[in-house]
Amino acid sequence: MANENKLQAIIGHCKEYGYVFQSSEIYDGLSAVYDYGQNGAELKRNIRDYWWRSMTQMHENIVGIDAAIFMHPTVWKASGHVDNFSDPMIDNKDSKKRYRVDHLIEAHAETLATEAKDTLLAQMDALLANNDFAGLKQLIEDNKIKCGVSGTGNWTDVRQFNLMFSTQVGSVAEEASEIYLRPETAQGIFVNFLNVQKTGRMKIPFGIAQTGKAFRNEIVARGFIFRMREFEQMEMQFFVRPGTQKEWYEYWKEARMKWHLSLGIPQDSYRFHDHVKLAHYADAACDIEYDFPMGFKEVEGVHSRTDFDLTEHQKYSGKKLTYFDTDINQHYVPYVIETSIGLDRAVMMVLSHAYKEEDLSTPEKQDSRVVLSLPPMLAPIKLAVLPLTKKDGLPELARELMEQCKPYFRCFYEEKDAIGKRYRRQDAIGTPFCVTIDHQTKEDQTVTIRYRDSMLQERIPLAAVIDLIIEKTKMF
Numbered sequence: 001m002a003n004e005n006k007l008q009a010i011i012g013h014c015k016e017y018g019y020v021f022q023s024s025e026i027y028d029g030l031s032a033v034y035d036y037g038q039n040g041a042e043l044k045r046n047i048r049d050y051w052w053r054s055m056t057q058m059h060e061n062i063v064g065i066d067a068a069i070f071m072h073p074t075v076w077k078a079s080g081h082v083d084n085f086s087d088p089m090i091d092n093k094d095s096k097k098r099y100r101v102d103h104l105i106e107a108h109a110e111t112l113a114t115e116a117k118d119t120l121l122a123q124m125d126a127l128l129a130n131n132d133f134a135g136l137k138q139l140i141e142d143n144k145i146k147c148g149v150s151g152t153g154n155w156t157d158v159r160q161f162n163l164m165f166s167t168q169v170g171s172v173a174e175e176a177s178e179i180y181l182r183p184e185t186a187q188g189i190f191v192n193f194l195n196v197q198k199t200g201r202m203k204i205p206f207g208i209a210q211t212g213k214a215f216r217n218e219i220v221a222r223g224f225i226f227r228m229r230e231f232e233q234m235e236m237q238f239f240v241r242p243g244t245q246k247e248w249y250e251y252w253k254e255a256r257m258k259w260h261l262s263l264g265i266p267q268d269s270y271r272f273h274d275h276v277k278l279a280h281y282a283d284a285a286c287d288i289e290y291d292f293p294m295g296f297k298e299v300e301g302v303h304s305r306t307d308f309d310l311t312e313h314q315k316y317s318g319k320k321l322t323y324f325d326t327d328i329n330q331h332y333v334p335y336v337i338e339t340s341i342g343l344d345r346a347v348m349m350v351l352s353h354a355y356k357e358e359d360l361s362t363p364e365k366q367d368s369r370v371v372l373s374l375p376p377m378l379a380p381i382k383l384a385v386l387p388l389t390k391k392d393g394l395p396e397l398a399r400e401l402m403e404q405c406k407p408y409f410r411c412f413y414e415e416k417d418a419i420g421k422r423y424r425r426q427d428a429i430g431t432p433f434c435v436t437i438d439h440q441t442k443e444d445q446t447v448t449i450r451y452r453d454s455m456l457q458e459r460i461p462l463a464a465v466i467d468l469i470i471e472k473t474k475m476f
């Protein structure tokens, strides 16, 4: 399937099967904001749980916290977000449409032959690196780049546009002060570094993990849940002794790639992209890119952030944020390796890999199905319990099994429609196992279990169902 078609098919499927809805859809939606439906919310929660447990439960030296979205405004001054968290933008005076300059030039470059494209992108990179806004505007004009809406090249100057959302805290306007909705969860970890280190008696090297919402006023938001204005991050800051950051950076690069592969997604769907132009706080950084329907794009970042954040918070707060290392009898500000993955991007990655349209035609009959081959540990519903018919005591037996399963995993009961149709509906939702209760169940206490991916069916004892599903859907 062509990539654009695959993206559209996934978006349609997500809506049809309760995964993702446009926010405020009855009011025609809110751009780049999405809601998770009954199945999407479960899938997202399972990915979050898997990440959380991989970090905290599986590492004795990593603990998790849950910091507030609102933080003291000086946090964002110290972190550099007030001054640096911005993108160069340009507006078309006729259509009033605003563009991120790099996206506008990149879109134009895509229409050019390879050599011209490479030259244009190299020119753009050089101008961006020097923050040369006049030069960027000139480049847009020289290349006669037009607005997609008005079709004109009537541009404003290029200006920086901060991506943070701000709001007022306080009841009356005079007393109110401006605060920001956090654009990353990481700063909640940095400002709690000493609280956690002291109360948890943590010894370096150790990590603090956190999941939670972040907000960015993305100007060009596209690619479904890939780039949103309200999204969720799963971040971990790993505090290390200065001088050891390179080896820990390599360690976490490898560890995070292993985590990705453990989702059942093959190695050739991933690649590392090492940053050449480093952020002001980093001494090494890379993205883990996944081959989305729109091509290879960042799903996670691994950053060696030096001691930048803690040092800045020391400076702005006037509080010491040092650690006493008893092994070497020294006080120091720890260095930090950060792993930062977008939860919504992880959901989109898992869905992109799982979505399959299969042709099941035989010489006798045309047939096809849409299946979400989600890893069983992440599937919203682990087991569908299906009585073959609505009579002869089969629904009662199926209900009994449902009640027994409920405390252990999420299951779903359905008695309407032919069994084949019910199987296909569960395939589309991504349910890995279906159990059918039939007349034979009454005689010998066995059931038919059907496996989503192979569509194979086998008979197993009714009493073995719970253990089998627990075994096949466990995370570790």
Ligand code: GAP
Pocket: 183, 184, 185, 186, 216, 218, 225, 226, 227, 228, 229, 231, 232, 233, 235, 298, 299, 300, 301, 338, 340, 341, 342, 343, 344, 345
């Ligand atoms: N603390 C470091 C940090 O925030 P980042 O590269 O800006 O680094 C980390 O973001 C991850 O957050 C990205 O790899 C991506 O998965 C996710 N992310 C960033 N902006 C996003 C957006 N607008 N929508 C969805 N996910 C986003």
